[in-house]
Amino acid sequence: MVAVIAPWKDTLTSGEHSLIFYSLVIAGLALLGYLLKTALSLSEVGTKYRPAVLASIGITGIAFVSYVVLVIKFDIGYDPKGSNWVPNSDALLSWSPRYMDWSVTVPLLMIELIAVSALTGALARRVRFLGVGGAFAMIFTGYLGGVVIDNGENLGALWLWGVISGLFMVGLYVLILFTVLKTLPGLEAEARGSYRNAMILLMVIWFAYPIAFGLQGFASGGGRTTAMQVVLSFADIVAKVGFAVLIHKVAKLRTAQDVNNGTDTHPEAVWMSGVKHSNSIQPSVQAPAVAAPAAQPRFRRNQK
Amino acid sequence: MVAVIAPWKDTLTSGEHSLIFYSLVIAGLALLGYLLKTALSLSEVGTKYRPAVLASIGITGIAFVSYVVLVIKFDIGYDPKGSNWVPNSDALLSWSPRYMDWSVTVPLLMIELIAVSALTGALARRVRFLGVGGAFAMIFTGYLGGVVIDNGENLGALWLWGVISGLFMVGLYVLILFTVLKTLPGLEAEARGSYRNAMILLMVIWFAYPIAFGLQGFASGGGRTTAMQVVLSFADIVAKVGFAVLIHKVAKLRTAQDVNNGTDTHPEAVWMSGVKHSNSIQPSVQAPAVAAPAAQPRFRRNQK
Amino acid sequence: MVAVIAPWKDTLTSGEHSLIFYSLVIAGLALLGYLLKTALSLSEVGTKYRPAVLASIGITGIAFVSYVVLVIKFDIGYDPKGSNWVPNSDALLSWSPRYMDWSVTVPLLMIELIAVSALTGALARRVRFLGVGGAFAMIFTGYLGGVVIDNGENLGALWLWGVISGLFMVGLYVLILFTVLKTLPGLEAEARGSYRNAMILLMVIWFAYPIAFGLQGFASGGGRTTAMQVVLSFADIVAKVGFAVLIHKVAKLRTAQDVNNGTDTHPEAVWMSGVKHSNSIQPSVQAPAVAAPAAQPRFRRNQK
Amino acid sequence: MVAVIAPWKDTLTSGEHSLIFYSLVIAGLALLGYLLKTALSLSEVGTKYRPAVLASIGITGIAFVSYVVLVIKFDIGYDPKGSNWVPNSDALLSWSPRYMDWSVTVPLLMIELIAVSALTGALARRVRFLGVGGAFAMIFTGYLGGVVIDNGENLGALWLWGVISGLFMVGLYVLILFTVLKTLPGLEAEARGSYRNAMILLMVIWFAYPIAFGLQGFASGGGRTTAMQVVLSFADIVAKVGFAVLIHKVAKLRTAQDVNNGTDTHPEAVWMSGVKHSNSIQPSVQAPAVAAPAAQPRFRRNQK
Amino acid sequence: MVAVIAPWKDTLTSGEHSLIFYSLVIAGLALLGYLLKTALSLSEVGTKYRPAVLASIGITGIAFVSYVVLVIKFDIGYDPKGSNWVPNSDALLSWSPRYMDWSVTVPLLMIELIAVSALTGALARRVRFLGVGGAFAMIFTGYLGGVVIDNGENLGALWLWGVISGLFMVGLYVLILFTVLKTLPGLEAEARGSYRNAMILLMVIWFAYPIAFGLQGFASGGGRTTAMQVVLSFADIVAKVGFAVLIHKVAKLRTAQDVNNGTDTHPEAVWMSGVKHSNSIQPSVQAPAVAAPAAQPRFRRNQK
Numbered sequence A, B, C, D, E: 001m002v003a004v005i006a007p008w009k010d011t012l013t014s015g016e017h018s019l020i021f022y023s024l025v026i027a028g029l030a031l032l033g034y035l036l037k038t039a040l041s042l043s044e045v046g047t048k049y050r051p052a053v054l055a056s057i058g059i060t061g062i063a064f065v066s067y068v069v070l071v072i073k074f075d076i077g078y079d080p081k082g083s084n085w086v087p088n089s090d091a092l093l094s095w096s097p098r099y100m101d102w103s104v105t106v107p108l109l110m111i112e113l114i115a116v117s118a119l120t121g122a123l124a125r126r127v128r129f130l131g132v133g134g135a136f137a138m139i140f141t142g143y144l145g146g147v148v149i150d151n152g153e154n155l156g157a158l159w160l161w162g163v164i165s166g167l168f169m170v171g172l173y174v175l176i177l178f179t180v181l182k183t184l185p186g187l188e189a190e191a192r193g194s195y196r197n198a199m200i201l202l203m204v205i206w207f208a209y210p211i212a213f214g215l216q217g218f219a220s221g222g223g224r225t226t227a228m229q230v231v232l233s234f235a236d237i238v239a240k241v242g243f244a245v246l247i248h249k250v251a252k253l254r255t256a257q258d259v260n261n262g263t264d265t266h267p268e269a270v271w272m273s274g275v276k277h278s279n280s281i282q283p284s285v286q287a288p289a290v291a292a293p294a295a296q297p298r299f300r301r302n303q304k
Helices: A015-041 A052-076 A098-116 A123-151 A155-186 A187-203 A208-219 A222-261 B014-040 B050-078 B095-114 B119-153 B155-186 B190-205 B206-220 B223-259 C014-040 C050-077 C097-115 C121-153 C153-184 C189-205 C208-218 C220-263 D014-040 D052-076 D095-115 D119-150 D157-184 D189-205 D210-220 D220-262 E014-039 E049-075 E097-115 E119-152 E154-187 E189-205 E210-217 E224-260
Strands: A078-081 A086-087 A270-272 A275-278 B078-081 B084-087 B268-274 B275-278 C079-082 C082-087 C271-274 C275-277 D076-083 D086-088 D270-272 D275-278 E078-081 E084-087 E270-272 E276-277
Touching: A015 A052, A015 A086, A015 A222, A015 D119, A052 A078, A052 A098, A052 A222, A052 B014, A078 B223, A098 A123, A098 A187, A098 A222, A123 A155, A123 A208, A123 B014, A155 A187, A155 A208, A187 A208, A187 A222, A208 A222, A208 B095, A222 A270, A222 A275, A222 E189, A270 C097, A270 C121, A275 D086, B014 B050, B014 B084, B014 B223, B050 B078, B050 B095, B050 B223, B050 C014, B095 B119, B095 B155, B095 B190, B095 B223, B095 C014, B119 B155, B119 B206, B119 C014, B155 B190, B155 B206, B190 B223, B206 B223, B223 B268, B223 B275, B223 E210, B268 C189, C014 C082, C014 C220, C050 C097, C050 C220, C050 D014, C050 D052, C097 C121, C097 C153, C097 C189, C097 C220, C097 D014, C121 C153, C121 C208, C121 D014, C153 C189, C153 C208, C153 D270, C189 C220, C208 C220, C220 C271, C220 C275, D014 D052, D014 D086, D014 D220, D052 D076, D052 E014, D076 E084, D095 D119, D095 D157, D095 D189, D095 D220, D095 E014, D119 D157, D119 D210, D157 D189, D157 D210, D189 D220, D210 D220, D220 D270, D220 D275, E014 E049, E014 E084, E014 E224, E049 E078, E049 E097, E049 E224, E097 E119, E097 E154, E097 E189, E097 E224, E154 E189, E154 E210, E189 E224, E210 E224, E224 E270
Parallel strands: none
Antiparallel strands: A078 A086, A270 A275, B078 B084, B268 B275, C079 C082, C271 C275, D076 D086, D270 D275, E078 E084, E270 E276
């Protein structure tokens, strides 16, 4: 077996330690900020597109919890020694929770993506099923090579499971492209632009993950670990918060379109960047019952 | 007394340790994700079926708390020793909270199941009472054999209480089948399919629990413990999240059906996988009071 | 002074330890489950009866926090020694928080009870005042005898304060019976049944508390402590969750009655066990202002 | 310098320890209970008076956090030694967080008070500004004498800053009386009674604080510390929860009055102690747009 | 390299320790109070201006978490030694989380500011993009000089990165002034006053940050560190809570204006300081569908 060094075993300089701390914490805080924002603005989006927003709430909520663990374990997982920080047995958990987070959030990302796309009914369900399954398989196989087998220090296993994971990644790209091509023609101009940007953003930023994975096999030292942690934190912000911002925009634009078409009602006007996209409109009222209820009496006080 | 070895007493290899950690954490995160999703989408379902959604919020909330404890105790309950992890006195609590979680969540599962079924009134209350009681008895008797008596290391007690617990399980299957057979004929085609799938899923995945229980008596070693923890975590995801997804689908379909029949109103349109199932419709307005209230004056500013 | 042994000073066998752990945790989880359920279904009940639901949210929220403390202190308050668990100085806090919880939740229970009863106006306020004060006095005097004076190990103080506490308990029973007798005649049949069941449940389960208190003076040993902890956990589930379930049912039935009578409006239909009790109905609309506001213009896009 | 002994330096008997623990915990639980209640019943009060309720949410939320710290630090800040408890360096934080809590919550109390009073516009803003500033100054100067200077053990500093703090207190009483006298004439009878009771309650209970402050200079010993902690916990319950209950009552009564006058609409009927004070009434509907939106088509299924 | 002493390395007197504790805790509590207030009053502001409120929720939520960390690390990061407190290796984290908080909250502040300004559409997006990017760059470069490079103890790096950070600050001032000048003419008198006050407040208080940064290079000792911590805590309260209060006022005034103009509907009346600014008004109702739904039957009980 050709041995490599796992990223949670490198000694860090104090500057590296400060940079990793910084990138872990701001990723966590950015996720928290978006979680609060999106959970409190759920009603801005019509019920048709709400699964996308609910998925992004799940994604940012789960990832926030994961970063809380990463930060705490990074804090207690390295001991100061002169001007360096030396890892102890807790340091593993400043790394491996990333895989556990991704195992749940990347499948949710596929649900988020499909919920604002034009696929419907049985086709939507089939693509969603494949996307969720493929995303999980991509992460789990990466975890096998990167952490489980020989503590992630076996170059052969890294290669083997990295390649298998990569194949699932290729499958996901195909699925995403299929969804995108089915969706783009039916969207109005403004929504089409945001939708396209969201998909490009996702498919570009995802390259950061295999690159970071590769560094586990082909480099070592504190600088390598710092690069991995900083890149992954940045990629998580982009893929979870940045992507969700664009998807949320698509969902709002499509909600306004549905209201303007008369396809759906929405109790609040849809505004974006100070521009109104649709009026507030309430549902039609149920026809009155045959026998009207007794009138609620007008009164001033002392009535039971 | 024939002694067996309790699962929280086995030494684990680092690979086994990583796999258990992974399965505990992703079960916890999946429960958290569904908890957020379902709590924030409560209004999608009509008040008739809301007890089902409230039950699934209780189930995922409680199970999430339980997994937080399992994860923390698994983290501090095993000490690294060379390339192995040796359990200490905290390791018991990386196992026994499962029974405490189930003691509350399996009864809630029965409530969830009945709330989307066709049983109503006194019959619904009677079946619910039996289901809740039987579910609790099934778990509590398992806890007696698996943890309380001789620390779960007495094969005779495992057999005795395992069989008693199994009898309650048989009773629950009968109760579920009775409910299902009463319900299926009255459902529309699409709801019937999801309802049937939910019930099959539940009755299949529940087999995982007695199998894991049996491993306590008939196997030992870290591989056995790993299998038990991974299987139980997976089964909890399926029985709690997967089942709830299907039940939620039934509840939404039945809500739409009630709106379309004029049986109930619903302020939001019901959409599923991009397909609209019912319009938004608001309740009829109360007849005006005899003496109309004084009109709210139109104004611009500076009024108290 | 005749000395007795406080329940937090007994050594426990591992079976006793497992049973207490189990009863504390499932009481906490049951409280959490009901807290989530009731907080998320607040709107099911009309504003008239909402104080009852808000009280039960306070009760289960506070008791849940109390059980979190009980569980944590029970976990760290006993050290394993051979096959036994020996208490340390933290063990007191696996017991005394019960009194602190009750000091706030039993007064709230009186508020919950009165809010669905027929007492109104000044009479309701007077009974509520007496109920809240008497409930607090009942618990506080019990705490003096059971914990404060000589660490709860003085038999004379146990007798003295136990009797005083018991007198307040008798007063509360009188107050509850007065309220019940005033209320029952005015309720419709179904609400009357649930209301009566709730009151019987409460007045029966409350006997568990003085019995457990008495065991502090007249028994000792781990079995005694186990009995006390299990009984009190069970009684808390019944008096807090079971009672609230019945009170919530009364509140829903009375809400439906008010809607059917035209006494109040309710935006959602009231359903219970699959049976509809009242339609959804919205409030009447304010008469239009003298000068109608300028119409919100219909448009497609690009407007500020 | 004449030295006194700070309250967090006294040794406590076990009875004193149990009484302080009790008073700290029940104050925290009472605050939690009211926080839950008031946050979940925000919609019961009209938007005009909502700043009062939002202020009381801030007050109870902040004070609850403060009591969590007080309880934790009291738990770990005293070590058992025979039948006594001896303070360690954590004991300071079982006392000083009170000042930090008050520095934010007493200014919020002034906002709460003014929001249900009759002052409006520029006058309201000016009184609010003075009230917030004076309240902060009153607490901060007390903190300087009671904790910062010579660890609160300098009698001269206690006198000096106690007197300055007292002068701000006198200013606040003047401000409150001014507000009350401006408000009382305009209120209806029932609201006037509750408003007056709230103000009397506040101005009486506030005397507890300077009395407790004085005990720091003129007494010592565990009994003194116990008296201070118990009195302050009780005063916090009264000034935060009791006062808020009365202010909430005023806000509800004034809301009902505004609905009955036609000054405002309110979607829910206002009920208090089983008596209805105003009907539910919804806002008038916007005049229809020139071009009506296309009708939402009636349908059964399979539509996008 | 000219060395300076980092602020987290100074020994503190007990008075300095008490003052820093006080300022950290009250900043945290003020942020918590405003977080609760603003999250629970979100609906007071129209959907057009809601991004401003959502941003302030993110800002106060993130800053609250950051202050929790600062307080905990300040508590455990200094050990008592005689009448002084000596920092240990945890003390760094009673300082550096400020930069992590600012890295996310200052960009959010730019979003908050722009959301109540008059910029719309593409111009709003461009200014927002520059504001977010510039704000992040300002903080990150400050972190490089103040913490990362040589532990913030290299005077040259402090100068270099301080100047670069200052240049970004100048850019932000230009951007803010541009936005303000575009916005002021279009606002009504009352909103214009609050808007102008908010912007002056922000641009004045921001000077506190570079002044505190400068103290790292040109002063040392516990008094210096105390001044830095107190000033930054105060500045955070003003820039996060005080600024948000004014922005919220602008958003409410503009919401009322939109309702009065007929530009938007709002289900609640807008009241400020006891003065009504606009009536409650609901959206127009969707035209009835071609085929009216079957009427919801009037009934009493026992219907499914």
